[in-house]
Amino acid sequence: MSVEEHAVRILSAVDRSMLEARHVIEAYFSRRPKLTAIRRAVTSLVFGTLRNYMLLDRAARALGVVGPTWGRRVVMFEAVFRDVPMSRVEEAASRLNVAGPIHEARSMDIEAVLPSNTVDRLSVKYSVPKWIVDYALRRLPEPVKFLESLNRRPPMWLRARVDPEKLARELEAYGVETCIDGELPHALRVIRGNPVRTPAFKEGKFYVMDKASQAAVYVLGDVERSLVLDVASAPGGKAIYAADLGAHVVGLDMSYRRLKEEEGLVSLYGADVDLAAADSRALPTRKLNAKLLVDPDCTSLGRIAHSPEIRLWVRPFHIRRLTKLQRELLRAAAERARSGTEIVYTTCTVTFEENEENARWASEELGLEHVEVDVGLRSHMGSRFYPHIHDTEGFYIAKFVKR
Numbered sequence: 562m563s564v565e566e567h568a569v570r571i572l573s574a575v576d577r578s579m580l581e582a583r584h585v586i587e588a589y590f591s592r593r594p595k596l597t598a599i600r601r602a603v604t605s606l607v608f609g610t611l612r613n614y615m616l617l618d619r620a621a622r623a624l625g626v627v628g629p630t631w632g633r634r635v636v637m638f639e640a641v642f643r644d645v646p647m648s649r650v651e652e653a654a655s656r657l658n659v660a661g662p663i664h665e666a667r668s669m670d671i672e673a674v675l676p677s678n679t680v681d682r683l684s685v686k687y688s689v690p691k692w693i694v695d696y697a698l699r700r701l702p703e704p705v706k707f708l709e710s711l712n713r714r715p716p717m718w719l720r721a722r723v724d725p726e727k728l729a730r731e732l733e734a735y736g737v738e739t740c741i742d743g744e745l746p747h748a749l750r751v752i753r754g755n756p757v758r759t760p761a762f763k764e765g766k767f768y769v770m771d772k773a774s775q776a777a778v779y780v781l782g783d784v785e786r787s788l789v790l791d792v793a794s795a796p797g798g799k800a801i802y803a804a805d806l807g808a809h810v811v812g813l814d815m816s817y818r819r820l821k822e823e824e825g826l827v828s829l830y831g832a833d834v835d836l837a838a839a840d841s842r843a844l845p846t847r848k849l850n851a852k853l854l855v856d857p858d859c860t861s862l863g864r865i866a867h868s869p870e871i872r873l874w875v876r877p878f879h880i881r882r883l884t885k886l887q888r889e890l891l892r893a894a895a896e897r898a899r900s901g902t903e904i905v906y907t908t909c910t911v912t913f914e915e916n917e918e919n920a921r922w923a924s925e926e927l928g929l930e931h932v933e934v935d936v937g938l939r940s941h942m943g944s945r946f947y948p949h950i951h952d953t954e955g956f957y958i959a960k961f962v963k964r
């Protein structure tokens with residue numbers, strides 16, 4: 562089978578299962594070890610096609626082709642965006658049964674197929690749903706740069722588990738250039754090279770973790786010898802970070818699959834984290850003397866660059882549905898917290914409903930007292946990180962104290 566056929570199988574599986582493309586790719590290649598040599602090529606084709614799928618459909622329609630399929634999109638992506646020989650694209654098209662005006666696709670002016678209306682044009686150009694474009698234009702700073710950032714390869718951040726300067730030097734010896742972040746103590750940004758292929762990774766001296774996620778643990782403050790209750794814990798990046806800082810962490814999560822993944826990471830890193838499967842909306846009634854981390858499911862609009870498949874299924878009603886869950890988790894945390902307890906609330910999204918409005922609700926309805934945090938861009942009752950401003954995921958952090 563060709564690279565294109567593998568890419569189409571993976572894209573169809575992602576579309577059907579609504580699982581993360583990265584997970585589907587991981588599972589696909591771990592079942593087929595003989596294909597390791599083409600994994601990078603397939604991954605890049607999958608991501609490129611996802612990041613441009615609406616534009617590719619529009620271009621195909623302009624050439625008179627109807628009925629979008631992943632096969633058509635993959636072939637169009639190669640014809641329009643890739644410098645691969647036409648003979649290969651034609652062969653892929655014929656194997657995928659999507660033969661058509663491939664030569665015309667290669668020579669077409671892609672800008673010319675864009676609609677003239679601003680929202681429609683930006684939606685097709687960046688292949689994100691219209692409602693996200695509309696939301697960005699109305700509510701986010703530098704909205705076009707934000708939309709552009711969703712289709713860039715996101716920067717890679719590392720969370721050092723050893724002295725960051727020593728780690729940077731060790732990685733450099735393997736051709737990996739990093740830059741130590743001035744704001745957070747354990748964050749390194751990768752400038753060049755693949756750190757995951759170095760012995761330092763295998764020795765557990767760092768793991769990959771976006772700077773904004775690291776900030777969530779940073780704002781928990783001094784956690785040494787404290788109990789941290791992470792009510793939505795899996796797959797565990799924040800829990801393991803807090804444990805590395807000296808906390809004893811109890812991590813709860815409702816997803817068995819994700820908890821299994823966290824269990825693997827906790828044991829790999831030897832972290833002091835106890836895990837349990839639980840619905841954190843129904844925490845035990847006893848009051849807790851712990852720092853609480855509430856990092857619930859969200860619309861994940863800040864993660865579209867990492868997980869381009871999110872754009873396929875995220876809808877406005879998810880904001881309402883998830884806001885309800887987020888508030889239930891915040892309420893349960895607030896009701897179980899002892900007076901003086903700190904609660905950190907975070908999301909990896911950019912909607913005000915899931916962020917500032919929830920923080921305001923927590924202050925007004927739950928009586929939580931808002932505490933300033935000194936990271937990112939100050940926003941109402943918290944801080945924001947933006948991909949186009951901070952080179953991180955889109956993220957929100959609010960901190961409270963229970964009085």
Ligand SMILES: C[S@@+](CC[C@H](N)C(=O)[O-])C[C@H]1O[C@@H](n2cnc3c(N)ncnc32)[C@H](O)[C@@H]1O
Pocket residue numbers: 792793794795796797798799800813814815816819839840841842856857858859886
């Ligand atoms: C954004 S992820 C958490 C990421 C995690 N804090 C980390 O650093 O890796 C949200 C998690 O909330 C979990 N979740 C959703 N509803 C829940 C509930 N009612 N109780 C416990 N966990 C829940 C999901 O299964 C998911 O793993």
